Amino acid sequence: xxxxxxxxxxxxxxxxxxxxxxxxxxxxxxxxxxxxxxxxxxxxxxxxxxxxxxxxxxxxxxxxxxxxxxxxxxxxxxxxxxxxxxxxxxxxxxxxxxxxxxxxxxxxxxxxxxxxxxxxxxxxxxxxxxxxxxxxxxxxxxxxxxxxxxxxxxxxxxxxxxxxxxxxxxxxxxxxx
Numbered sequence: 001x002x003x004x005x006x007x008x009x010x011x012x013x014x015x016x017x018x019x020x021x022x023x024x025x026x027x028x029x030x031x032x033x034x035x036x037x038x039x040x041x042x043x044x045x046x047x048x049x050x051x052x053x054x055x056x057x058x059x060x061x062x063x064x065x066x067x068x069x070x071x072x073x074x075x076x077x078x079x080x081x082x083x084x085x086x087x088x089x090x091x092x093x094x095x096x097x098x099x100x101x102x103x104x105x106x107x108x109x110x111x112x113x114x115x116x117x118x119x120x121x122x123x124x125x126x127x128x129x130x131x132x133x134x135x136x137x138x139x140x141x142x143x144x145x146x147x148x149x150x151x152x153x154x155x156x157x158x159x160x161x162x163x164x165x166x167x168x169x170x171x172x173x174x175x176x177x
Contacts, residue, residue: 004048005034008055008066013100013137013159020164021052024171039068046082046093050174051122054098056137057114062099070121083124090126095119096174097129100137100159104150108134130174135159135167 003025007018018034025032035043037055045051055062062070077083097119101111115132122129136158139146147156159167 001030001050002048003030003032004043004045004051005032006037006043006051006053006069007034008037008063008069009100010056010058010063011137011140013135014054014056016159016164017054017098017100017135017167018052020167021054021171024168025175027168028172028175030175037066037069039065041065041069042072042076045073045121046077046090046125049092049094051095051127052098052171053095053118053122054100054133055114055118057099057101057111060110060113062114062118066118070118074121074124077125084126087124088126089128093125093127094130094174094177095122095127096131096133096170097122098133098135100135102137102139102143102146102150102155103152104139104143104146107151130177131170133167133170135163 009015022034055066097115099111099114103110111134136155138155138158148154
């Protein structure tokens with residue numbers, strides 16, 4: 001099984017999750033290609049059987065480099081005729097979509113649009129979306145006070161080791177599907 005691990009992270013929270021996904025997959029005996037997305041990144045998603053894709057949440061959406069990557073990739077596959085009406089499933093093609101978020105104002109509801117947005121490329125390409133994962137991540141820089149005053153409670157230090165252990169368990173579960 002060919003596995004791709006795509007992510008964007010500006011603060012390091014999502015990067016911790018992506019690194020744990022890679023570690024857990026390798027620990028389970030799988031090869032995995034991990035790519036930190038930049039606006040000019042180009043990856044042949046269809047060349048992979050299982051794709052993990054994740055981003056931090058920035059004003060309810062994935063980060064701008066991830067948005068640009070998804071749009072460019074959608075255009076490329078659409079022009080190549082790979083996105084078809086009714087989005088027929090591609091046997092053996094699966095994806096997991098995840099994010100890290102702080103949720104200071106409305107909790108996990110702030111993260112839902114980002115994960116749904118990223119998942120649409122894979123749904124349009126005929127991938128089965130196996131799961132959507134939401135991981136709490138602390139705020140950094142000028143937003144750091146939200147780590148203790150927001151709706152999610154005190155999220156300082158997250159994703160924590162316990163959060164990353166949860167990531168590993170989820171990866172091991174998905175690899176059994």
